[in-house]
Amino acid sequence: MSEPESGNGPAPYRICPICQEPGADALTHLLVTESGGAYPRYTHPGCAAAVGAPQVGVSR
Numbered sequence: 589m590s591e592p593e594s595g596n597g598p599a600p601y602r603i604c605p606i607c608q609e610p611g612a613d614a615l616t617h618l619l620v621t622e623s624g625g626a627y628p629r630y631t632h633p634g635c636a637a638a639v640g641a642p643q644v645g646v647s648r
Contacts, residue, residue, distance in 0.1 A: 606635035 604612040612630035619627040 602630045604631045604635050605629065606631055606639060 600610050602612040603610055609632070612632050612635075614631050614633040614636050615628055616631050616636050617629035621627075
């Protein structure tokens, strides 16, 4: 599944899980499954900073 093209920033379907508003563009979590699937979670930078969301990293 590819993101729709947008000349004005992040894809409109990226809803911030913190404020529930569209336009989230800061990647805070990335789950990669053993089968190679990837599931990203995006927030707004200000929302992520307000709640202390982690930077994307590797966890096992």
